[in-house]
Amino acid sequence: MLKSVFKEGVTEIGCDEAGRGCMAGPVVAAAVILDPENPVEVLNDSKKLSPRIRESLALEIREKAKAYHVAFINPGVIDEINILNAAIKAMHEALDNINIPFEHILVDGNRFHPYKDTPYSCIIKGDGKFQCIAAASILAKTARDEYMIKLHNDFPEYGWDKNKGYATQKHIDAMLQYGPTPHHRKSFHLHRQLKIEF
Numbered sequence: 001m002l003k004s005v006f007k008e009g010v011t012e013i014g015c016d017e018a019g020r021g022c023m024a025g026p027v028v029a030a031a032v033i034l035d036p037e038n039p040v041e042v043l044n045d046s047k048k049l050s051p052r053i054r055e056s057l058a059l060e061i062r063e064k065a066k067a068y069h070v071a072f073i074n075p076g077v078i079d080e081i082n083i084l085n086a087a088i089k090a091m092h093e094a095l096d097n098i099n100i101p102f103e104h105i106l107v108d109g110n111r112f113h114p115y116k117d118t119p120y121s122c123i124i125k126g127d128g129k130f131q132c133i134a135a136a137s138i139l140a141k142t143a144r145d146e147y148m149i150k151l152h153n154d155f156p157e158y159g160w161d162k163n164k165g166y167a168t169q170k171h172i173d174a175m176l177q178y179g180p181t182p183h184h185r186k187s188f189h190l191h192r193q194l195k196i197e198f
Helices: 051-064 075-081 083-096 131-154 169-178 189-193
Strands: 012-018 027-033 067-073 104-108 120-123
Touching (some): 027 083, 027 131, 067 083, 067 131
Parallel strands (some): 104 120
């Protein structure tokens, strides 16, 4: 069972991102403050949940959370500042849009940049340990999946409705056959290996 708090007596906010390892599409981050008086049931790491359960939980989180925000960083920015910095930038933008005060940030993973003067803790596999990080994971993942499915309508050759921009064989084959789109990340390591020109 996931823990509800990291530090007692402070308002905590969870942060996580989705899409860091993709060939195409934005990196998306969410920040969530849960309401202990109105808990979300069955929270878990978004990667361990079926799409149907993720979507159901995302609705519940939006209804019950004290505050949340989802932020998108596009491939052009990812190429300029690298994917790690872009993921952290997305988290900071999500935090910027939280409309109630918070006193401690819980971040999934092992890297983060200080946010103002707010204390933070990086927690490896935190989305499987703390409820607020799991909630952020679910919101980021569902928002990004929805975005990639919409992009699929304009670029069906790449299979984004299924692979969501990750480097599946179908996606790689489509890149080799049709070339890149404006939504592909020039800085993705596999593009250099495949000698794909942008």
